[in-house]
Amino acid sequence: MTTIKDVAERAGVAPSTVSYVLSGSRKISDDTRRSVQQAIDELGYHPRASARALRGTRTNVLALALPRATGGYRAVDGRFTIDISDAARSHGYDVLLMTDQEGVPGLRRIARSGQADGAVLMAVEMEDPRIDVMRELDFPTALLGRSADDDALPWTDLDWEAAAALSIHELAAAGHRDIAYLATTEHEIQARRGYALRGVAGARRAAPETGTEVRVHQSTGDMARLARRVHALLTGEHPPTALVVQHVAALPHILAAIAAAGLRVPEDLSVMAVGNLPDDVGGRDLPRIELPVSEMSAQVTRLAVEAIAARAEGPARSPAAHRLIAPVLMPGPRAAPPRPRTGR
Incomplete structure (x- = not known):
């Protein structure tokens, strides 16, 4: 040993x-x-695992796994971390935050060492390697996000495909026929994050449904490059009359790039945001579909706690529970109709 x-x-x-x-x-x-x-990973060392198993005790700790680049920060991650921590406390649990980019070894260590009773996984990919590991270890886990396999583990998510489609339908109803969809960043799409791919799928699905031309563009975390992309999009030969933004963290930079191109919102260009944080003042003057952070946090915590209880009751398992949350167009501004443009 x-x-x-x-x-x-x-x-x-x-x-x-x-x-x-x-x-x-x-x-x-x-x-x-x-x-x-x-050394721990190579030797397979799992501190206190056998002792805790013999005692049969619980830690009343949930591991919250958030893969994050060193030095990186996203407001949405911070908001979810706080809300999940609050929800966990209401169930009598504390939260152990894991931000290791190498998510699988870290989760193996936590699951085998007995440092937590269950886990919540964030930044879920369509084919997320962490899911198979959690199932292999029979470790109670819930997903904040939707993978390609709805039955793999309990999960909750905003219906991103429906949200993107709803934004296109709203703009089409206002009379727009040339719409640009600014998706999440290249990194998130290449990583096959569920929200990123499903947002793009919803925008593309809505195009034939509404008879509109929807051009999908990937965003970037480099704000200078993003400004150039937006400028080229809006000043090219076939500029859109409306823009849907899923990369809402960059919304202030996008609005600045629109203004730099000599366009006014909504007089010259309608802009709709998909996935804003509640109380985010940056998108208050725009038609928007907010990310239901509090509801998602409460749901994923409940699912994790229920998975812990189900494991304690024995081997009989029901299919993985899930909660897909329908998008809601928030009260307030609505999509403006397209305006005729003068020559540039």
């Missing part, structure tokens, strides 16, 4: 250093932490 001393020898550190890395009780350099973690 692998011991903490074995891990220390493999990593070339003292056993106390391994203990500090595991507990987080002291600041350890990134290089040392990575060496210790590599």
